[in-house]
Amino acid sequence: MPGKHRVESCHTLRFVLGDQLTRRVSSLIDLDPDHDVVLMVEVRDEATYVRHHKQKIAFLFAAMRHAAADLAEEGVTVDYVRLTDPGNTGSFTGELERAVARHRPERVVVTEPGEWRVFQMMQDWRETLGVPVDVRPDNRFLCPREDFANWAEGRHALRMETFYRGMRRRTGLLMDGGEPVGGRWNFDAENRKRLPKGHRLPDRIGFQPDGVTREVIALVEQEFADHFGDLASFSWPVTRSDALAALRHFIDGCLPTFGDYQDAMKSGAPFLYHALLSPALNAGLLTAAEVCRAAERAYRAGAAPLHCTEGFIRQILGWREYVRGLYWARMPEYRDTNALKAGRALPWFYWSGETRLNCIAQVVADTRTHAYAHHIQRLMVTGNFALIAGLDPAQVEEWYLIVFADAYEWVELPNVHGMVLWADGGMMGSKPYAASGAYIDRMSDYCGSCAYDVKVKSGAAACPFNYLYWNFLIENADKLAGNPRMTMPYRTLQGFGDKRRTEIRRDATAFLRSLASPPDASHQGDQTEMAM
Ligand code: FAD
Ligand code: DLZ
Numbered sequence: 052m053p054g055k056h057r058v059e060s061c062h063t064l065r066f067v068l069g070d071q072l073t074r075r076v077s078s079l080i081d082l083d084p085d086h087d088v089v090l091m092v093e094v095r096d097e098a099t100y101v102r103h104h105k106q107k108i109a110f111l112f113a114a115m116r117h118a119a120a121d122l123a124e125e126g127v128t129v130d131y132v133r134l135t136d137p138g139n140t141g142s143f144t145g146e147l148e149r150a151v152a153r154h155r156p157e158r159v160v161v162t163e164p165g166e167w168r169v170f171q172m173m174q175d176w177r178e179t180l181g182v183p184v185d186v187r188p189d190n191r192f193l194c195p196r197e198d199f200a201n202w203a204e205g206r207h208a209l210r211m212e213t214f215y216r217g218m219r220r221r222t223g224l225l226m227d228g229g230e231p232v233g234g235r236w237n238f239d240a241e242n243r244k245r246l247p248k249g250h251r252l253p254d255r256i257g258f259q260p261d262g263v264t265r266e267v268i269a270l271v272e273q274e275f276a277d278h279f280g281d282l283a284s285f286s287w288p289v290t291r292s293d294a295l296a297a298l299r300h301f302i303d304g305c306l307p308t309f310g311d312y313q314d315a316m317k318s319g320a321p322f323l324y325h326a327l328l329s330p331a332l333n334a335g336l337l338t339a340a341e342v343c344r345a346a347e348r349a350y351r352a353g354a355a356p357l358h359c360t361e362g363f364i365r366q367i368l369g370w371r372e373y374v375r376g377l378y379w380a381r382m383p384e385y386r387d388t389n390a391l392k393a394g395r396a397l398p399w400f401y402w403s404g405e406t407r408l409n410c411i412a413q414v415v416a417d418t419r420t421h422a423y424a425h426h427i428q429r430l431m432v433t434g435n436f437a438l439i440a441g442l443d444p445a446q447v448e449e450w451y452l453i454v455f456a457d458a459y460e461w462v463e464l465p466n467v468h469g470m471v472l473w474a475d476g477g478m479m480g481s482k483p484y485a486a487s488g489a490y491i492d493r494m495s496d497y498c499g500s501c502a503y504d505v506k507v508k509s510g511a512a513a514c515p516f517n518y519l520y521w522n523f524l525i526e527n528a529d530k531l532a533g534n535p536r537m538t539m540p541y542r543t544l545q546g547f548g549d550k551r552r553t554e555i556r557r558d559a560t561a562f563l564r565s566l567a568s569p570p571d572a573s574h575q576g577d578q579t580e581m582a583m
């Protein structure tokens with residue numbers, strides 16, 4: 052896919068990765084169209100280092116092809132290697148070596164990657180490529196890595212709220228002088244409503260695939276047929292202009308109600324008032340700064356209430372920047388911790404969705420269809436189950452990295468390893484987000500059509516989240532009972548008589564044992580053949 056003109060001799064080869072599609076990314080800042088070549092490569096290794104959901108691969112390839120076309124339109128020479136081009140070596144390193152041989156540049160410029168794995172490759176390129184390699188800081192985030200590292204230095208517990216307040220001050224977002232707008236930093240308590248019965252949800256904008264995207268979808272269907280996920284509903288924005296339209300649609304139609312129902316869940320309605328912007332943000336089609344500013348403008352214009360605007364900006368300026376900072380400050384040791392010594396294999400139903408646990412079946416179905424589930428589905432359904440069933444962190448992390456269109460290790464790992472599984476021993480969260488079925492019942496309509504009864508605490512009819520929750524507390528008492536934020540549940544547990552404790556252990560043991568049985572449609576429960 053060449054640009055309008057070809058450079059005579061290449062001064063700088065600028066390697067742009069598939070999730071670095073921001074025009075002002077640091078590797079392109081001093082681009083000289085007369086002397087530079089931009090390299091973009093579709094490689095099999097990146098699609099298979101974990102077997103990504105088909106929609107994630109299609110989203111990235113389509114976004115890359117459109118971004119390359121936009122650059123070419125500007126008059127930039129783009130050397131674009133397609134997945135099925137003859138000679139494609141299938142790896143970043145192989146394709147960069149081939150491009151250096153083709154163009155003989157004086158230097159290579161690249162922006163730091165999102166993942167540790169690729170960062171290590173870049174260190175090798177400096178040694179092996181035979182030309183200078185300039186690895187530039189990733190300027191798409193609001194908090195530079197060094198600033199976060201300085202803040203984190205010497206702290207064990209890295210609390211998001213402290214970091215977030217610093218970011219509000221630093222950016223001036225939702226600030227009146229030195230004070231937070233409205234006199235409070237955080238309106239989280241107002242963001243926990245259940246969806247009322249009969250509530251009419253807004254229609255969501257979807258983006259009809261154009262010819263380029265349709266070609267990519269066909270390619271992915273053919274080349275990655277055995278990967279998890281459906282492609283039929285693909286409607287992600289894959290261009291900068293569509294991503295801006297998605298942002299406008301969210302700000303106008305969803306932000307004014309976003310906060311109220313942020314934690315709600317509904318069968319067959321995975322999107323609710325959520326932004327659906329994470330794939331575009333993480334691939335660089337939108338920047339964190341412009342998304343936060345757009346939300347703030349809506350608030351200042353009186354078009355969105357403060358609790359919704361603050362709740363939304365906190366997700367991006369707070370959580371998103373925070374998990375990215377934590378990832379780089381604590382990798383690679385971070386992923387190896389396992390504070391609760393969890394080790395149970397991931398049940399097959401995380402792939403098949405075929406389980407009597409209706410909440411999990413619903414979330415897996417949404418995930419398979421859309422490569423999307425919203426935050427509370429990820430945290431309190433599949434995540435909560437993984438925590439209280441003691442699933443192996445590495446297997447759970449791989450699942451989360453595979454199944455979502457927005458998944459990259461820098462954002463997935465802290466959310467799963469730290470927030471969900473507490474495998475970091477409390478570096479990220481002061482206590483594990485463990486919950487019984489009552490929480491899921493309060494925030495969703497899932498329990499009404501479940502084979503289990505959320506009100507029943509023990510026996511065959513009981514919701515497994517109920518006894519698994521208490522079993523989790525019993526099994527991890529040595530690590531958690533002393534945690535001041537766990538005093539209440541442990542006090543309740545102490546009040547249980549021997550009979551109740553025996554029932555909890557009996558039901559939990561039987562249920563957990565059933566997870567380990569080989570897939571067999573005939574057994575009463577909770578796993579069937581994996582259909583990946
Ligand atoms: P909204 O709910 O509308 O939120 C707006 C934006 O805030 C999101 O687009 C996202 O950029 C940001 N955001 C919100 N919460 C977080 C968070 N905890 N961490 C980072 N950014 C956040 N997000 C990813 O982008 N990639 C992942 O791989 C990912 N894995 C997750 C795994 C688990 C177990 C959990 C609990 C959360 C994970 N998240 C991940 C965070 C969050 O669930 C998604 O960002 C969000 O659901 C994306 O949908 P949305 O754009 O509709 O978000
Ligand atoms: C996720 C992904 C996929 C599926 N394919 C490619 C690709 O073919 N070419 C590319 O440049 N990037 C791809 N990516 C994104 C990379 O995996 C991402 O840049 C690294 O994980 C670093 O964050």
Ligand code: SF4
Pocket residue numbers: 407408409410411487488489491492497498499501502503504505514515516
């Ligand atoms: Fe999930 Fe339990 Fe509710 Fe069933 S009853 S949907 S298993 S929380």
